[in-house]
Structure formats: structure tokens, C-alpha cells
Amino acid sequence: MLLALIKLKIIGILTFIFVIQIKAQTQPLSVIPRPKELIESQGCFVLDEDTYLKYERSNREVERIAVYFHNYLVHYYDLYLTSSPNSKKVIRLKIDNSIQLGTEGYQMKVSRGEILITASSTNGLFYGIQTLKQLMPAQSSDKLNIPYLEIEDQPRFAWRGLMLDVSRHFFPVFYLKELLDYMALYKLNTFHWHLTDDQGWRIEIKKYPKLTDFASWRNETIEGNAKVSKTYDGIGYGGFYTQDQIRDIVQYATERFITVIPEIEMPGHSSAALAAYPELGCTGGPYNVQKTWGRMKDVYCPGKEETFLFLQNVITEICNLFPSPYIHIGGDECPKITWKECTNCQKRIKDEKLKDEDELQSYFIRRMEKYLISKNKKLIGWDEILEGGLSPEATVMSWRGIEGGIKAIKLGHDVVMTPTAYCYFDYYQSRNKTVEHPSYQQFLPLEKVYSYDPIPDKLNDEESKHILGTQANVWTEYITNIDQLEYMVFPRICALSEIAWSAKELRDFTNFRKRMETEYLRMKMLHINYCDHSF
Numbered sequence: 001m002l003l004a005l006i007k008l009k010i011i012g013i014l015t016f017i018f019v020i021q022i023k024a025q026t027q028p029l030s031v032i033p034r035p036k037e038l039i040e041s042q043g044c045f046v047l048d049e050d051t052y053l054k055y056e057r058s059n060r061e062v063e064r065i066a067v068y069f070h071n072y073l074v075h076y077y078d079l080y081l082t083s084s085p086n087s088k089k090v091i092r093l094k095i096d097n098s099i100q101l102g103t104e105g106y107q108m109k110v111s112r113g114e115i116l117i118t119a120s121s122t123n124g125l126f127y128g129i130q131t132l133k134q135l136m137p138a139q140s141s142d143k144l145n146i147p148y149l150e151i152e153d154q155p156r157f158a159w160r161g162l163m164l165d166v167s168r169h170f171f172p173v174f175y176l177k178e179l180l181d182y183m184a185l186y187k188l189n190t191f192h193w194h195l196t197d198d199q200g201w202r203i204e205i206k207k208y209p210k211l212t213d214f215a216s217w218r219n220e221t222i223e224g225n226a227k228v229s230k231t232y233d234g235i236g237y238g239g240f241y242t243q244d245q246i247r248d249i250v251q252y253a254t255e256r257f258i259t260v261i262p263e264i265e266m267p268g269h270s271s272a273a274l275a276a277y278p279e280l281g282c283t284g285g286p287y288n289v290q291k292t293w294g295r296m297k298d299v300y301c302p303g304k305e306e307t308f309l310f311l312q313n314v315i316t317e318i319c320n321l322f323p324s325p326y327i328h329i330g331g332d333e334c335p336k337i338t339w340k341e342c343t344n345c346q347k348r349i350k351d352e353k354l355k356d357e358d359e360l361q362s363y364f365i366r367r368m369e370k371y372l373i374s375k376n377k378k379l380i381g382w383d384e385i386l387e388g389g390l391s392p393e394a395t396v397m398s399w400r401g402i403e404g405g406i407k408a409i410k411l412g413h414d415v416v417m418t419p420t421a422y423c424y425f426d427y428y429q430s431r432n433k434t435v436e437h438p439s440y441q442q443f444l445p446l447e448k449v450y451s452y453d454p455i456p457d458k459l460n461d462e463e464s465k466h467i468l469g470t471q472a473n474v475w476t477e478y479i480t481n482i483d484q485l486e487y488m489v490f491p492r493i494c495a496l497s498e499i500a501w502s503a504k505e506l507r508d509f510t511n512f513r514k515r516m517e518t519e520y521l522r523m524k525m526l527h528i529n530y531c532d533h534s535f
């Protein structure tokens with residue numbers, strides 16, 4: 001009888017082990033972006049409360065990463081690691097200067113009793129932790145089995161970005177922090193923050209209080225598609241970030257190895273600023289904060305010295321708030337209608353011996369660049385900044401296709417590739433149009449994002465080095481709330497992260513699609529409102 005009982009118990013234990021094995025195998029490994037090398041072997045490290053997190057206590061940066069990881073375990077898995085260094089199971093974070101994987105690369109080895117993450121810098125350790133998060137079950141109820149494996153990983157591109165337009169619709173600080181967390185999870189490192197546009201100025205500038213008292217508000221907003229609609233909602237709309245909030249976001253991003261690049265639009269997309277300070281426009285106004293979308297004819301007047309004084313003062317405050325080496329000055333979609341009629345502008349053209357209004361735009365950008373350089377910053381702008389000539393230090397963001405990027409590289413500029421056809425996440429993504437917002441007519445499905453390669457065939461190896469990387473752009477004319485924003489960003493951001501991080505030879509949509517099955521579960525666990533019609 002006793003023997004029979006023991007036998008039953010053994011069968012029970014064996015069944016239990018078997019079930020765990022099955023369970024461990026039911027979730028396909030989903031590391032996104034795909035690592036350079038990943039070799040899996042038999043067995044699992046079971047992450048539980050007997051696991052000790054080991055690192056050099058004197059290194060405050062590493063300690064911060066360890067605490068960040070522990071908070072994640074507590075928050076999503078209700079798991080508190082042991083504080084006893086004598087534990088037989090450890091996760092070890094180790095800085096090793098001999099690792100040759102660049103500043104962002106890392107190695108990871110999961111074996112019996114140890115998860116070892118090694119990197120030459122804290123960036124690399126941080127990315128190792130992101131990978132470890134993805135090796136954990138995508139459902140918080142599951143046992144935390146981490147498969148034995150070895151990973152060696154480093155990014156293909158240094159610039160892996162996401163741009164968010166907060167002018168057309170405003171997104172609160174608490175949500176930007178969530179977004180930064182998700183960016184970090186997918187190893188993105190550049191948050192391009194589109195802070196000003198025709199429909200609202202969103203950053204406090206101490207010297208110009210009317211920018212926030214006045215330019216951050218519009219009286220109402222167009223309803224439906226701006227190309228056909230004639231009705232407005234009659235509801236005032238606005239919001240802005242205080243300088244304290246800006247510093248808070250920059251700090252939060254920095255702790256996640258994300259650089260925040262502010263964009264202050266000029267000379268176009270400037271109606272909101274002109275509404276507050278009409279003396280900066282060619283006609284003197286009055287101007288309105290715009291309540292519909294499109295290209296507006298009223299822009300800053302480069303004929304007036306006040307315009308440059310204003311913008312330089314704004315840029316001075318911007319440079320003090322953002323440690324980023326780059327400041328984005330927009331430069332896109334600037335109609336030159338008012339410049340043609342303006343005596344100040346025409347005088348400037350004559351005095352500076354410029355050929356036409358295109359060269360006047362170029363004069364504008366060069367002058368701002370000179371100022372930025374005096375502040376130890378680099379100028380970046382949309383590809384229109386090439387028109388009329390550009391100084392060689394400026395960096396170009398190629399959005400109207402890839403030709404602007406190619407032209408810029410031939411002229412010796414660095415380039416970030418973000419062509420509309422592959423990188424504009426305001427385009428709809430599902431073939432089932434009934435689930436999509438009706439206002440964007442262009443179609444950009446997940447598979448198409450995944451198919452993009454930031455290096456055009458036309459470039460040789462030397463020229464290709466000028467491609468810093470790529471980014472997704474999220475314009476928010478028709479994205480009015482957080483749910484909708486997440487729907488547009490996820491899962492396409494996963495495809496973008498793989499384009500930006502993973503080696504070209506490793507890109508394989510079938511394999512990606514398989515990993516995405518797990519990733520959808522993780523997005524559920526993280527409460528992300530992803531688009532589930534992507535395949």
C-alpha cells in the first residue's frame with residue numbers, strides 16, 4: 001500500500017515536471033528585436049524568490065538598473081527577490097570593458113543557477129535586462145521559467161526612434177512615461193518630441209508667457225476629415241508642458257537610455273506662435289491658433305530681426321532643457337506666399353543677395369544653425385532644409401520618400417530615414433477598414449513596415465555610414481486619445497524596432513510573425529491597446 005502510494009506520488013511528480021516542460025515550450029521565445037545570436041539549450045532557470053540579484057554595489061548606475069528590473073518583477077509578477085547573497089541562484093549584472101559589442105551591445109548566458117548579463121557599458125546591461133524581460137512568460141500567472149541559452153547582441157543602427165506629435169493632440173506626462181517604457185522594451189533610444197505646430201504650442205518658454213497662456217489653446221477643432229468637413233466641434237482644446245514637466249520627462253527618458261529630441265517648428269507650421277506674437281509674421285496679423293489641419297500660409301517673417309531674436313531666445317531655453325546633441329527645427333512644408341509680398345522679406349533677399357524665396361528659407365535655416373552651433377548643438381530638420389543649400393553639419397530627416405536622404409548623403413550630410421510609405425504610423429494598418437479611423441487614406445500594414453530597409457540600394461558602403469538609423473512618426477490630427485495612439489503604435493513599433501536593431505540577414509517575416517504571437521500576450525499583460533488585426 002505504502003509502495004503504491006509512493007509510486008503514485010512519483011508519477012504525480014513526473015507528470016508535474018512533464019507539464020512544466022510542456023508549458024515552458026508552449027510560449028515560443030519572443031525576443032523583439034531579434035538578437036544577433038541566440039543559442040537555446042535544454043532546461044530552464046526558474047526565477048523565484050530564492051534568486052539573488054548580484055552586481056557591484058558601488059556602481060550607482062548599475063544599481064539603478066537592478067532596482068528598475070526588480071520593480072518590474074514586483075509590478076508584473078508579484079515577485080520579490082531574496083536579499084540573501086548566499087542564495088544558490090543569481091542574476092548577475094556585470095560590466096566588462098573587454099566586451100566588444102559597442103556601447104549598446106550585451107551578452108547573456110542563462111545556465112544552471114545563473115543568469116549572467118555582461119556588457120561594456122550600462123546601456124548594454126539595460127538592453128540585456130529588456131531581453132530578459134522578454135524571455136519571461138508573457139502571462140503573469142505562469143511560472144517564471146527562463147530557458148537556458150546564450151545571447152550575443154548589438155544594434156545595427158544608432159538612431160532608433162519614435163516621433164510623437166503633441167500639438168494636434170496633447171498627451172499627458174504620465175502617458176509619455178509609459179510610452180518611454182515601451183520604447184525601452186523594444187530597444188528604441190530616440191524620442192523625437194514634436195512640441196509646436198499650427199494647432200498649439202506645447203512647451204513653456206519663460207521669456208514668452210503668451211506661448212502658453214494663449215498659443216497653447218485653440219477655440220475648437222474640425223470634425224472628421226479636414227479635406228471635406230465643414231463642421232467644428234465648438235469645444236476649446238489645449239494643454240502644455242511646464243519646464244519642470246519637461247525636465248521630468250527628459251530625466252525619465254535618460255534613465256531608460258533614451259535621448260529626447262525636441263522639435264520647434266520653423267519657419268512654417270507656426271500659426272500658434274504667430275497668434276500670440278503677431279509681430280513675427282509678414283503682415284502683422286491677426287492670426288489664429290488653427291482649428292483645422294493642413295499647410296497654413298502664415299509663417300514666420302525672415303525679413304524681420306525680431307523673428308530671429310524671438311527664435312534664438314526660445315532656442316536658448318530649449319538648449320537648457322534638453323541635453324540632446326540635436327535640436328530639431330522642423331523646416332518642412334513652408335509656403336512662401338507671404339514672403340513674396342512682404343517688403344521686409346524682399347529687402348532681405350536683396351541685401352543678402354539671395355536668388356529667391358527658396359534661398360530665403362535656406363538663409364533662415366543657416367542662421368538658426370549658426371546659433372545652434374554657438375550653443376554646442378547640432379541642427380536636424382525635415383528634408384526641405386536641403387532646398388536652397390545647407391551647411392554640411394546639418395542632419396536631414398528624409399520623409400518625402402528616400403530621395404531627399406540620398407541627395408543629402410551625396411552632399412555629405414548625416415541622415416535619418418523616415419519615409420512616409422514605411423514609417424508613418426498615422427496611416428491605417430488593417431485591411432478591415434471598418435476597424436480603422438476613416439480619415440487617413442494611406443495603408444501601412446505591419447508587413448510593409450517590416451519590409452523596409454533604411455539603407456537604399458543606391459548607396460555604397462561608405463555612403464551608407466551616413467545613415468544614422470530610422471524612426472516611426474506618429475502625427476496626431478486624427479489620434480485624439482491614448483487608446484487610439486496605442487492602436488496606431490502597436491504592433492508596428494515591433495517591426496520598426498527590428499528594422500532598426502537587427503541585422504539585415506536576420507529579418508524574416510515568418511519568424512517575426514511567430515514571435516509576435518507571444519508578444520501579443522505580453523502587450524495584453526502590459527495593458528497595451530494594440531491593433532489585433534495586423535495579420
Ligand code: ACM
Binds near residue numbers: 333
Ligand atoms: C511632415 O510629415 N510634414 C514632416
Ligand code: ZN
Binds near residue numbers: 303338339
Ligand atoms: Zn516677411
